[in-house]
Every structure is written in C-alpha cells, then in structure tokens.
Amino acid sequence: MxxxxxxxxxxxxxxxxxxxxxxxxxxxxxxxxxxxxxxxxxxxxxxxxxSKDEILKTICFDIAHTYITQLTEIEQAQQPITQKLKALIGLHIRLMTTKGPAVSVANNDWKFLSPEPLQEFKNLRSRYEKKLASFIEQGVQAGELQEVNASVALFTLLSAVRWVELWWKPNRGVSPEELENTILTILFNGLEKEKP
Amino acid sequence: MxxxxxxxxxxxxxxxxxxxxxxxxxxxxxxxxxxxxxxxxxxxxxxxxxSKDEILKTICFDIAHTYITQLTEIEQAQQPITQKLKALIGLHIRLMTTKGPAVSVANNDWKFLSPEPLQEFKNLRSRYEKKLASFIEQGVQAGELQEVNASVALFTLLSAVRWVELWWKPNRGVSPEELENTILTILFNGLEKEKP
Missing domain, CATH: 1.10.10.60 (Homeodomain-like)
Structure with missing residues (x-):
C-alpha cells in the first residue's frame, strides 16, 4: 500500500x-x-x-515501450496490412490526445538523454521505423497499397500526425475520434473524393 | 555591375x-x-x-514571400481546388529540395525574429493558412474533397511534408519528382490502393 x-x-x-x-x-x-x-x-x-535525467529517461522509454508493445501485438494479428498501419498511426494520434506532453518530450527532448539511454532510444526508434517500413513494403507487394517508396511513405505518415500535439486541445471543437478518423481518411483514402 | x-x-x-x-x-x-x-x-x-537579425529576417521573409506569391498566382488560376492545393503542397516539397536550409530556418528559427518582423511574419503565416483552409472548405462544398474539418486537413497536409527538409538529400535514391509525386499521391489519393 x-x-x-x-x-x-x-x-x-x-x-x-x-x-x-x-x-x-x-x-x-x-x-x-x-x-x-x-x-x-x-x-x-x-x-x-x-534527477532530471531519470525523469527524461522514464518519459522517453514509457512512450517508446507503448509503441513497441502495440507493434508486437499488431504484428501477430491476422489482418490486412492497411488495418495494421491504421492501428499504429491511430495509436500515435491517440497518444497525443491522451499524453500530449509526454509525446512531445519523447519527440523533441530525447536528444538530451545521456549517452547510453540515448543509444538505446535511437535503436528502439530505428527498429520501430524499419518494422513499419517493412509493413508498407508488404502492403505494396500484396497489392493493398499504392506502389510507393517505403521510406517516403513511412515518413509522410509519421510526419502527418506530428502537429497534433501542438494543436489539439479538448476545446478545439474536434473530438479525438473525429481527429483520428479524419487524419486516417486523408492518409489512407486521400483528401480527394473518389470519382463516382 | x-x-x-x-x-x-x-x-x-x-x-x-x-x-x-x-x-x-x-x-x-x-x-x-x-x-x-x-x-x-x-x-x-x-x-x-x-547583423544576424538582418540575415534571419531576410531568410524568413524570402521564404514567406515565395509562398505568398505562388498563392496569389494560384488563387487567380481557373482550375479545380484539388489542383490548387496540389500545386501549393508541391511548392512546399520543392522548396525543401532546392532551398532546404532556408526552409528549415523559416520553419524553426522564425521565433527569434525581433518583435516587429516577428509579428509581421506571424500575420503572413496566419493569412496563408487561412487561405489554404478556405480552399479546403471550398473543395468540400464543391464535392471535390472528402467532408473533413478544414483545420485538421490543413495541418495534416502541411505537417505531412515537414520531414522532407530533414531527410531528403540528392543521394537518397529518390528524385525530387518521385518524392513530390509520392507524397501528393498519398495525401490526395490515399496510401491504400483503390478497390478494383
């Protein structure tokens, strides 16, 4: 107790x-x-x-482990690649509406980690990005996704949600669900309406 | 001479x-x-x-005026909203492959402008964003674009290209044209392939 x-x-x-x-x-x-x-x-x-260093380390690895845990679960699920990618990008958006400050610190202040955790953090991030890029490659090969360069697609997806932590507040008139749906619609179905 | x-x-x-x-x-x-x-x-x-201040001011307003000039031209053109938005987002991408460091400074260091140019810079940016948001609203009303919240769509588009200045180099194996085409395809047509 x-x-x-x-x-x-x-x-x-x-x-x-x-x-x-x-x-x-x-x-x-x-x-x-x-x-x-x-x-x-x-x-x-x-x-x-x-110490301040301990706090920074805790925040950065808490966020990193949330991503990795979700990635591991999703990897094992039997579902189309598009659904897997949507679930992961959805998590990025939801983390920013629920843990905005922590995500901001993990996005921007990770470079102030001391050398050993810094290297570990970079490794985790790199493994995460590689896994996402390989999802995109699989999706292209399976004919689910457009024929895109995986790195360009990966960074476009990850970057497209980064503004949320700076902008979203409960009083913005956009619910977390609308926010997530809108962004996922743009990224996966396109802003342009399908021609009838 | x-x-x-x-x-x-x-x-x-x-x-x-x-x-x-x-x-x-x-x-x-x-x-x-x-x-x-x-x-x-x-x-x-x-x-x-x-002075350093003069340099910063020159860089920030050079980039801002490039955006504004293009916006003014595009506003007067007779073309669908989707084409106008694509042209503007395409400009953001091309500016990063041709003037990467200047765009980076205008994106990140504008906050160090002295008070008067700082206010002017913020006004220009705000007017630019409002005009883009109004394009999106017109596109939605015209049935060209998905029914999205204009602010969410606007910041998703602008944010989706921000990584380019950090990543793109001539030796990345992705030409400026492929980069622009891929990002515009994802944002306007979606990463997911259209169902046959």
Whole structure:
C-alpha cells in the first residue's frame, strides 16, 4: 500500500515534469521549477525521483515501450496490412490526445538523454521505423497499397500526425475520434473524393 | 555591375548562414562562425550584411514571400481546388529540395525574429493558412474533397511534408519528382490502393 502511494506520487511528478519540459524545454526547466510545480519541497521530491535525467529517461522509454508493445501485438494479428498501419498511426494520434506532453518530450527532448539511454532510444526508434517500413513494403507487394517508396511513405505518415500535439486541445471543437478518423481518411483514402 | 557583384556576395553569405543556422541553431551560430564559413574577415562581411537579425529576417521573409506569391498566382488560376492545393503542397516539397536550409530556418528559427518582423511574419503565416483552409472548405462544398474539418486537413497536409527538409538529400535514391509525386499521391489519393 505504501509502495503504491509512492508510485502514484512519482507518476504525478513525472507528468508535471513532462508539461514543464514541453513548455520551457528540457534545458530551460530546473528541478526547482519542478518542485514548485508539484508543490513539494525539493527534499520531499527527491524521495520520489533522483534527477532530471531519470525523469527524461522514464518519459522517453514509457512512450517508446507503448509503441513497441502495440507493434508486437499488431504484428501477430491476422489482418490486412492497411488495418495494421491504421492501428499504429491511430495509436500515435491517440497518444497525443491522451499524453500530449509526454509525446512531445519523447519527440523533441530525447536528444538530451545521456549517452547510453540515448543509444538505446535511437535503436528502439530505428527498429520501430524499419518494422513499419517493412509493413508498407508488404502492403505494396500484396497489392493493398499504392506502389510507393517505403521510406517516403513511412515518413509522410509519421510526419502527418506530428502537429497534433501542438494543436489539439479538448476545446478545439474536434473530438479525438473525429481527429483520428479524419487524419486516417486523408492518409489512407486521400483528401480527394473518389470519382463516382 | 558593382551592385550586382555585391548582391551575389550578399546572397552567398545568407545561404551559408542558413546552413549554419540549420546545423547549429540560430542561437548557437555566431557572426564569427559565419565569417569563417564564408572565408571573409568580419569587416569585409559587414560590408554585405549588418547583423544576424538582418540575415534571419531576410531568410524568413524570402521564404514567406515565395509562398505568398505562388498563392496569389494560384488563387487567380481557373482550375479545380484539388489542383490548387496540389500545386501549393508541391511548392512546399520543392522548396525543401532546392532551398532546404532556408526552409528549415523559416520553419524553426522564425521565433527569434525581433518583435516587429516577428509579428509581421506571424500575420503572413496566419493569412496563408487561412487561405489554404478556405480552399479546403471550398473543395468540400464543391464535392471535390472528402467532408473533413478544414483545420485538421490543413495541418495534416502541411505537417505531412515537414520531414522532407530533414531527410531528403540528392543521394537518397529518390528524385525530387518521385518524392513530390509520392507524397501528393498519398495525401490526395490515399496510401491504400483503390478497390478494383
């Protein structure tokens, strides 16, 4: 029980840290800023987390592992490649509407990781991108997808959703479902209406 | 003639500055770095440009005016909305393969403009985005485009091409034409192949 309370506090500190990193940058945020944000004195806060580096590492790998877990599940599912890709890109969009600050940190501040986790993070990302590119290649070969260069298609898909973390807010008048449906429609069916 | 030589030198300095800003960031680049890059002593260089701020302003507004000029021409053309949007997004892609560093600076370093040009730059960008959003709305109303939220479609299109300045190089094995055709195909016709 005591353990659980400690975990909850730790998660709270990490979530607040992600908001600060997103707003002021990793370099621009001090542990003092964070202590103020979470309303604890520094000594209390250090009971839950040891350093800014540890927080950054936790945020980046939490997001990376969410992607990898989903990828592993989807890989094993029996469904068309298009459905697999849609599920993965949908996850990117949903993560930004539910964990916007953490995604922003994993997208932008990963380069401030210390050397060892930095290399590990880059490896994970690279493996993830290669797997997605191979999905695209399979889809092209199976005649499901247009005949595109897999790298160009991959980066177009991933880049096309990146703006969401900067723009989407609950009060934008676009629900998370509409957002996801619209983006997936554009990317997989095209913005242009099919000719009748 | 003397004037022309001066202009050419000035353009060369600005192009080299864009490369340095892209590589080291606007804040991380000194006028001393720039003088070294262009192989001039500082006094000679200041004959052509007065400050880092002036260079940044020139780069940002050169790119902004390229977009605006194209937009104005396209607005007056008699063609379907889809063609207008494709031409504009095509321009974004082509600018990144021909003027990658300048586009990168206009995308990322505009926030370091001094207050007056900063406001002007934001106004230009906002007017450009509103005009593109209104194209999308017209396209939806005309039945040319899918029934999408114009803001979501707009930012998906603009974001989908942003990776190009980071990735594309002449030796990537993808020609500028293939790059443009592939991205426009995905965005307007969809990655999924039409059902027969």
């Amino acid at each position: 005591a353990k659980k309370k400690k975990d909850i506090r730790r998660e709270f500190i990490i979530e607040e840290a992600a908001k600060l990193f997103k707003e002021k940058g990793f370099g621009g945020t001090s542990m003092r800023d964070l202590a103020e944000q979470v309303g604890m004195d520094a000594a209390t806060m250090y009971h839950y987390i040891s | 003397a004037k022309k030589k001066k202009d050419i030198r000035r353009e060369f300095i600005i192009e080299e500055a864009a490369k340095l800003f892209k590589e080291k960031g606007f804040g991380g680049t000194s006028m001393r770095d720039l003088a070294e890059q262009v192989g001039m002593d500082a006094a000679t260089m200041y004959h052509y440009i007065s």
